[in-house]
Amino acid sequence: YAATMPPTPVSPQAAAQMQQQQPTISKKELSDLKRDANKGDADAQNKLGDCYYDGNGVEKSHETALEWFRKAAAQGHAEGLYSVGWACMTGEGTEQDTQQAMAHLEKAAGMGHAKAMRQMGNLLFHHGD
Numbered sequence: 550y551a552a553t554m555p556p557t558p559v560s561p562q563a564a565a566q567m568q569q570q571q572p573t574i575s576k577k578e579l580s581d582l583k584r585d586a587n588k589g590d591a592d593a594q595n596k597l598g599d600c601y602y603d604g605n606g607v608e609k610s611h612e613t614a615l616e617w618f619r620k621a622a623a624q625g626h627a628e629g630l631y632s633v634g635w636a637c638m639t640g641e642g643t644e645q646d647t648q649q650a651m652a653h654l655e656k657a658a659g660m661g662h663a664k665a666m667r668q669m670g671n672l673l674f675h676h677g678d
Contacts, residue, residue, distance in 0.1 A: 630653045634653030
């Protein structure tokens with residue numbers, strides 16, 4: 550029975566705590582990730598943003614994470630759009646901005662991103678629109 554239950558949604562904070570329990574990224578992996586992110590690879594940009602968000606292999610910085618998430622989002626990367634929306638919703642790395650949060654979450658949700666759909670529902674429930 551438990552195997553058929555859907556996974557419980559995880560907040561970015563809980564995900565960060567779980568990430569801290571996992572091995573950190575190697576120097577080689579981080580170097581490759583930075584190289585690819587600087588070449589414009591949206592997936593690498595988003596993953597590098599995750600590294601900065603969690604402090605995985607680099608000094609933790611929500612501001613720097615957001616810079617990388619924005620680069621991924623600008624290329625239409627669904628997880629990058631979600632991450633920018635989350636940052637705008639929570640004020641992590643930027644000023645809290647519900648309208649910008651909703652705009653980014655809506656784009657990610659339109660791409661089938663389930664966490665973005667959930668957060669849009671939360672925003673609408675708590676802030677109406």
